[in-house]
Amino acid sequence: MVGIEDIQRAATRLQGQLLNTPCVESRTLSDIVGAQVFLKFENLQFTASFKERGACNKLVDLSEAGVQGVVAMSAGNHAQGVAYHAQRLGMRAVIVMPRFTPGVKIERTRGFGAEVVLHGDTLDAARAHAQALAESEDLSFVHPFDDNAIIAGQGTVALEMLDQVPGLDTLVVSVGGGGLIAGMAVAAKARQPGIGIVGVQTTRFPAMVNSVQGTQHPQGLNTIAEGIAVGTPGVLTREIVMSLVDDLVMVDEGDIEQAVLMLLEIEKTVVEGAGAAGLAALLRHPERFRGKKVGLVLSGGNIDPLLLAAIIERGMVRAGRLARVRISSRDVPGMLARITATVAEAGANIDEVHHQRAFTMLAAQNVDIELVLQTRGRAHLGDVLDALRRSGFEAQEQH
Structure with a gap:
């Protein structure tokens, strides 16, 4: 299992490589939900997502080991994080994306110097092709979440939050494959053992909830929180979640839409669906957090402008x-x-x-x-x- 030493080493390594993002209180949101709410603005990273942290940590490891090129599978934030830091480190990056990936994400990933390969109609098909390319072209496969170096890099978010806001009672973290919450749980529990860690999944993709809690919630086909639309959680991440995460809650599409709109209107910040899941949990389960000092991670800001326009319009109708x-x-x-x-x-x-x-x-x-x-x-x-x-x-x- 990843330890606090791995995360502290990652934090030292990442200094100067990416942004130490602000973590500040939202007095308006605090009044609305009845808890003291602190927002960690990971949507301000250069590629607009926390995924840079794990990607940078992993790629530095590989670079120091003499690896010349990497391959990753992603339709979103992981792709951009790997592409950007591979370019910075002078490494070849091949990103396999499903054929349905929006053109704007393809072009942004190419803009960071990566070779984009469109393959398959599902994430699983794209992942299989990426692993085949790793063997045939002598590239190292960079997993989006189930990797110790990735988990350690993501855990640096919690170290920064606890430095910036000592005494946080609870961290609320969106959960897809589990890389972010696993790293943050290891870091936070080592630094402050009594802190609560709460994960948030969408009702349409409850894979970690089902895996950890033994439930059988059905899986949907799509969600506006596509960044956490993961059908199977990681093996490493599940183990950490099982041992260190205090609770997993679920939110629906309407909760996430409302949270995206509130962050836009109140905080003047653009957050994607997955990034707004933490606030959605506070809105859906206010009694769970009432009176607490809560840290939320705004994990990413890469939202399609047309989807954002639709969320704004639907919110105005409601x-x-x-x-x-x-x-x-x-x-x-x-x-x-x-x-x-x-x-x-x-x-x-x-x-x-x-x-x-x-x-x-x-x-x-x-x-x-x-x-x-x-x-x-x-x-x-x-x-x-x-x-x-x-x-x-x-x-x-x-x-």
Whole structure:
């Protein structure tokens, strides 16, 4: 098992190679969840993820052993971490990615100097091809999480957090294959034995929960937290989680969406789904953390801009700040102008208008008008609907 000495050695080695990211309190989030919340901004690393730590530690090991080239399998953050640090160390890097990998991730990985090979439709197929390339081209395979040097590198996150915020009661860490939580658990328990370590998985990928707790939660096909969408946890990481992690909790897609949006609005920071899982756990299980001094790792910020836009829009709908309203009225000249004037006087903004005559069950002289409105929230939306009804229109929110 990885020991604290391995992690301290990694911390010394990583000095000057990557960012010692800030860990600061969010007073607003603390008020919302009822705990003192400290955020570790690993999304500020150069490749926008903690994965750089393990990759750098492992590659320095390999470089010192005379290895000239490495191969890795990843559709995301591990790929960029390996590619970037291989380039810095003058090593050849081959990254195998599944064919479905978004083009932006492929280009970013190539931008760090790696050779990208697209192979297979699943992560398992890509991993098998990467291991075959390791043998055929004399490359060292760099596993994304089930490797002692990787685990030790990731554990440096906890050392930094405990240096920056002494006396943390609990660390809350997202869990995929388990590399981050395993390293952090070893470091934190050695430094501060009474500290609590809580792992977070999405309900769609509960592999570590099932493996450690003996449950049989079904596995889904996709999640917005793709960074922790791992079907099989690591052998080394599972052993550490079994012995050192105090609890594993699960969150659903809506919790993660809400956490991404809150971090954007409140902290003005962009975090990917996996990086927001810790905050999602505090929102889903507030009683578990109430009154505690909690450290959350914002583990990465590589989120697709279109997905982020969709999360923002869906969050505005849930909050009533973006609403679809159907208004039925008589189809006479000037009626649409009266409706829009009423909405304007109530202080809402019209985003879209759809004027429907043919596809309706109303009488022929009536019309359905659908508006998408921007409001200040649920209470304001209620005021807008009341104003429309007082003006003689039938108005209701459409879900």
